[in-house]
Amino acid sequence: MTKQEIRETVLRVLGQIAPEADLSQIQSNLRIRDQLDIDSMDLLNWVIGLHKELKVDIPESDYPRLATLDGCIDYLASRQELQ
Amino acid sequence: MAWQTIAKSIRDWALPPNLADYGRARVAFAWEGARKELDGLPGGQGLNIAHEAVDRHANGPLRDHLAIRWLGKNGEVEDYSYGRLQTLSNQFANALQQLGVNKGDRVYILAGRIPELYVAALGTWKHGGVFCPLFSAFGPEPIRARLTIGHAKVLITTEVLYDRKVKALLPSLPFLDHVVLIGSNHQATNVPNTKDYLRLTENAGDSYTIPPTAPEDAALLHFTSGTTGTPKGAIHVHGAVIAHHITGKLALDFHQQDVFWCTADPGWVTGTSYGIIAPLTNGITSVVDEADFDPERWYGILQSQKVSVWYSAPTAIRMLMKAGSEIVRKYNLDSLRFLSSVGEPLNPEAVVWSKEVFGLPFHDNWWQTETGGIMIANFASMDIRPGSMGRPLPGIEAAIVQKTEDGSIQEISDPDIQGELALRPGWPSMFRAYWGEPERYKKCFAGGYYLTGDLAKRDRDGYFWFVGRKDDVIKTSGHLIGPFEVESALMEHKAVAEAGVIGKPDPMALEIVKAFVVLRKGYEASENLRRELLGFARTRLGAVVAPKEIEFVKSLPRTRSGKIMRRLLKARELGLPEGDTSTLESE
Numbered sequence: 001m002t003k004q005e006i007r008e009t010v011l012r013v014l015g016q017i018a019p020e021a022d023l024s025q026i027q028s029n030l031r032i033r034d035q036l037d038i039d040s041m042d043l044l045n046w047v048i049g050l051h052k053e054l055k056v057d058i059p060e061s062d063y064p065r066l067a068t069l070d071g072c073i074d075y076l077a078s079r080q081e082l083q
Numbered sequence: 084m085a086w087q088t089i090a091k092s093i094r095d096w097a098l099p100p101n102l103a104d105y106g107r108a109r110v111a112f113a114w115e116g117a118r119k120e121l122d123g124l125p126g127g128q129g130l131n132i133a134h135e136a137v138d139r140h141a142n143g144p145l146r147d148h149l150a151i152r153w154l155g156k157n158g159e160v161e162d163y164s165y166g167r168l169q170t171l172s173n174q175f176a177n178a179l180q181q182l183g184v185n186k187g188d189r190v191y192i193l194a195g196r197i198p199e200l201y202v203a204a205l206g207t208w209k210h211g212g213v214f215c216p217l218f219s220a221f222g223p224e225p226i227r228a229r230l231t232i233g234h235a236k237v238l239i240t241t242e243v244l245y246d247r248k249v250k251a252l253l254p255s256l257p258f259l260d261h262v263v264l265i266g267s268n269h270q271a272t273n274v275p276n277t278k279d280y281l282r283l284t285e286n287a288g289d290s291y292t293i294p295p296t297a298p299e300d301a302a303l304l305h306f307t308s309g310t311t312g313t314p315k316g317a318i319h320v321h322g323a324v325i326a327h328h329i330t331g332k333l334a335l336d337f338h339q340q341d342v343f344w345c346t347a348d349p350g351w352v353t354g355t356s357y358g359i360i361a362p363l364t365n366g367i368t369s370v371v372d373e374a375d376f377d378p379e380r381w382y383g384i385l386q387s388q389k390v391s392v393w394y395s396a397p398t399a400i401r402m403l404m405k406a407g408s409e410i411v412r413k414y415n416l417d418s419l420r421f422l423s424s425v426g427e428p429l430n431p432e433a434v435v436w437s438k439e440v441f442g443l444p445f446h447d448n449w450w451q452t453e454t455g456g457i458m459i460a461n462f463a464s465m466d467i468r469p470g471s472m473g474r475p476l477p478g479i480e481a482a483i484v485q486k487t488e489d490g491s492i493q494e495i496s497d498p499d500i501q502g503e504l505a506l507r508p509g510w511p512s513m514f515r516a517y518w519g520e521p522e523r524y525k526k527c528f529a530g531g532y533y534l535t536g537d538l539a540k541r542d543r544d545g546y547f548w549f550v551g552r553k554d555d556v557i558k559t560s561g562h563l564i565g566p567f568e569v570e571s572a573l574m575e576h577k578a579v580a581e582a583g584v585i586g587k588p589d590p591m592a593l594e595i596v597k598a599f600v601v602l603r604k605g606y607e608a609s610e611n612l613r614r615e616l617l618g619f620a621r622t623r624l625g626a627v628v629a630p631k632e633i634e635f636v637k638s639l640p641r642t643r644s645g646k647i648m649r650r651l652l653k654a655r656e657l658g659l660p661e662g663d664t665s666t667l668e669s670e
Contacts, residue, residue, distance in 0.1 A: 018626070020618030033375060034156075039220060039626040040376050040402070041560065041592055060406035064377060 006054070006076050010069065013049035017042050028069040056080055086431040086469040089444050097420040100463035102333045105474065112477030114511060117329040121364070124293055131296040132324045133172060133208035136363035138293070141169035149368045152388065153198050156374045161198055165366075168205060170289045175206025177287035179237070182261050182278075186211035186294070188236040189304060193217040193226060193244055196373045199265045199280060200349060203239050204359055208302055208321070209293050212237075215304035215316075218350025218562075222625030223248045224572055225314070229306050230256055233316050233518050237261045239280065242272045298322030298511075304518060305352045307452035308565030310554040310649075316518030319455045324364060326456040326512035331361030333476060334448055334460040335392055336421050344370040344384065345394040351562060352452045353425055356512070357394055361456075378406035382414040389418035396426035396561040398592050400433045400445060405591075408440045419443060421463055425450065426561030427593045428549040431469030447472050449549065451535060452563070453527070455512025459547050471546040472539075480507035483541050484532060492530025498543040501550050505532035555649040557586035559594050564628055566649060572623045573598055573630075576616055578606040583639045584630065585653045598630040599652055601638055608635035 001009075011023045014032075021036045032038065038046075047058055047066070056079040058066070065075040102108050122139045123130050140148065151163040163171075184190065190212040194200045200216070207214040215233055217226060226248055230238065235258065240249055242264050249262065253276070264272040265280040272279045303319040331337045335357070343362045347354035362369040370388050374380060376399055385393065422437060422445045429447040438444040448460035449472035459481055461473035475481040483495045483502040495502045506513075513533065517524045527534055538550040557564040566584035573582040580603045586594030600616065602608060613633050620629040640648040654660065 016614070018618070018621060019614040020622045037220065037222070037621065037626045039560070040398070041589075041595065041631060042626055044402075044591065045631070060378060061410050064379060 001054070001077075001080060003073055003077055006073050006080075007069070009053050010050065010072055010076070013046055013053060016049065017046050026069055028073075031067045032069060032072075033067070050076065054080065056083060086435065089434070089438055089467040089469065091464060091466055096463065098336075098338050101336055101338070102462050102477070103464050105462060105465060108333070108477045114325060114478055114509075117478070117511075118325050120328060120332075121325060124296060128293075129296040129300075130298045130321050130324065131208060131293050132302055132321050132327075132360060132364075133205045134293055134296075135324050135328065136208075136360055137165055137168045137172060137205055140165040140363075140366050145366050148366065150363060151198070151201060151369050151371055153196075154370065154372045154374070154384065154388075163198065163201075165363075168202070168363075171202040171284070172205035172209055173289050173291035174284040174287040175202050176209040176291045176293075177289075178283040179206065179210045179212060181283070181287065182237060182263075184210060184212055184237060187213060187301060189213045189215050189233045191215045191217060191230060191233070191235040191238045193219055193221075193238065193240040193249070194265065195219045195241070196348060196354075196371050197241070197265065198371075199239070201359055201371070202284075204349070204355070209291055211294055211296065211300065213301045213304050213318070214355075215306075216349045216355060217306075218348060218627070219244060220625050220627045221248075221350075222621070222623050222628065223252055224623040225568065225625065225628055227252045227255060228568070229314055229316070230259065232306075232313060233304050234258045237263060239263045239265065241265045242267065242274065245274070245277065296321050299515070301515070303355065303455075305355070305452050307352075308556055308563045308568065309523075310556055310565065311567050312523075312565075314565060314568065315520065315523060317452050317455075317514040318516040318518055319512060320515055323455045323512035324360060326510055327356050327360040328364040329478075330457040330460075330476060331357065331365050334457040334462065335361070335394060335423055336463040337362065337365040337367055337392065339366065341367045341391045342370060342389055342418070343367055343392045343394070344372075344388070344390045346372070346376075346381075346399060347394070347396065347426075347561070352455070353394075353396075353561075356456055376402065378403055378410055382411060382416070385416050385419060386414045391418050392421045392423070393419060394423045394425070395445075397424055397429045397433065398426070398560040400424060400429065400437065401591050404433060404436050408436075411440050416441060422446060423448060423460075425457070427558045428470070428472065434467060434469040444469075449473070449537075449547065451537075453514045453533070453535075454506065454510075455514060456510075458506060458510075468542075468546050471542075471548050473547065474545050475547075479510055481505070481541075481547065482507075482532065483539060484530070484534070492532060492534075499540050501538055501540050503553055504535045504537045504539040504547065506535065507531065508533050555585070557584070557594050557596055559586065559589075559596060560592045560627070562627060564596060569596060569598060569620065569624065569628065569630060570647075572620055573600060573616065575623070576619050578602055578612060579616070580604075581639055581647070583647045583649055583652050585649050585656065587632065587653075587656055595631040596629065597632040597634070597656065599634050599636045599639060601636060 066072045146166040153161040190207045262277040266272040345358040446461035484505040485502045569584040570582040587597040640651045
């Protein structure tokens with residue numbers, strides 16, 4: 001999957017959890033949680049959704065790497081290569 | 084499954100517990116004695132929370148002792164000694180004076196865990212205002228409802244939150260005299276129709292004499308949720324500080340050199356009673372972390388700040404469990420000596436896990452917004468029965484009660500029988516009113532008891548065990564959510580004819596908010612509409628209050644009198660027998 005495709009998947013899953021969010025306004029280098037109203041259960045559901053859609057395992061200790069959109073895409077791309 | 088008792092011995096204590104002999108302490112305890120651990124205002128002018136928390140230490144040997152170490156989201160560290168807190172809270176009290184705030188006026192704050200919040204709380208108490216913290220993750224609707232119920236006179240908030248959530252509400256808040264804005268990183272703000280926190284406080288004098296304060300003067304307004312109707316504003320008085328102080332000592336085992344970390348947000352009662360008041364009155368150091376939950380960050384804080392007493396919540400502990408034991412080994416957590424948990428019952432697995440991983444078990448305790456402080460606890464000196472909330476504190480009389488056929492209240496003295504958990508009124512931090520709702524307050528008391536609304540059992544050794552809620556209030560991630568508030572927000576959508584909201588059991592959050600929605604004629608259930616409703620509810624209520632799941636149904640079960648039967652919705656959700664449905668109208 002290309003980074004562009006990963007990006008689309010990441011945003012689509014986010015949109016399922018927070019449909020009210022204007023995802024086009026997200027700044028890729030800032031923390032997602034600072035830009036959207038998302039609680040810890042949303043985050044958990046988001047990671048579960050990413051795991052399902054992208055078929056990658058995301059260990060809990062790597063969650064901080066999902067904090068920004070850029071970081072998240074880079075991380076998921078590297079995980080996909082690994083698997 | 085029966086879990087093995089975690090037995091304690093003298094080897095388990097790094098320091099001798101303040102409450103060493105439970106039986107003896109219960110007999111010897113008197114609230115008058117607990118009062119004597121506090122100073123009271125100079126010259127016999129009464130009892131004020133802020134004097135006990137700050138001024139008495141700032142005027143003595145603890146002046147330069149670290150009161151609060153604040154850790155910012157972006158790695159900032161700020162230290163507040165007792166002396167510095169005194170100066171800052173004096174300035175804030177003077178600023179309130181300038182704004183024309185009078186004794187008993189409600190001063191609200193809507194902010195994350197930033198230093199100004201702590202200063203504002205203390206300054207408000209000094210000036211005789213009633214401090215009302217609002218959870219910063221609330222959406223505009225819960226904020227508007229709570230400001231309106233308590234007739235806020237002043238709202239302190241941040242520039243960011245004002246813009247996102249408050250500005251549009253202003254026309255519906257005519258009673259609100261002042262909005263004071265806090266800029267990011269202690270910067271000044273310049274926004275029409277508001278005042279700037281920095282300019283207000285910087286220009287205010289840094290000495291302040293606390294006016295006479297009666298122990299029964301109102302100090303705190305904390306909102307909580309019921310099954311029906313609007314949120315309830317529980318009022319606590321300055322005298323509650325006696326309970327905050329002594330429970331910090333007895334239930335959380337505060338010792339002089341402790342570094343304490345309460346992970347709760349002051350928007351909920353734990354974050355105020357134990358995130359602000361109790362550690363300060365005990366003269367210890369408190370850690371405040373602005374950031375949200377993150378396992379590595381948390382272990383990093385425990386290590387770098389040398390936290391000795393840690394008070395957290397079951398959802399966070401379960402998330403730490405999920406993150407695994409491996410991460411823990413990367414950190415040196417030798418400073419930890421006492422772990423405690425509150426918010427919802429801590430499952431036995433988590434207690435046993437913490438003992439394995441930290442070498443220290445979490446000590447669950449029980450209390451609620453209305454009780455103001457810890458009522459039932461597993462103490463440092465006590466053997467833990469995993470899954471139990473522990474035993475009543477000295478000075479607290481708890482019982483399991485039931486309603487008899489004639490409507491009176493009767494204590495159930497046999498062990499292991501389920502009933503309602505009830506407390507004998509008279510402890511200092513008991514709520515004194517629901518703001519503006521005397522009838523609702525009265526209903527909480529019967530037969531000489533305060534009825535908690537929680538169902539529980541007591542075993543033959545006096546340990547209490549939580550069973551569930553008597554009403555339909557939802558417990559999610561340690562927060563109480565009223566189904567009515569969520570249903571009302573959904574009903575505002577043009578497609579919704581009716582809505583029923585329940586707590587759906589969840590392994591992580593205990594429960595999640597789930598809504599059942601009946602559509603108006605002309606609307607078709609679809610994935611698009613489901614997402615539209617989800618977004619609609621989240622925008623109004625905020626992510627923490629809004630439903631996580633929405634399901635469309637043809638109709639909702641109602642009683643003959645028209646009340647939605649949430650219990651039945653829940654039974655169906657869980658595939659349980661539906662019980663007596665004789666009063667049921669449809670589906």
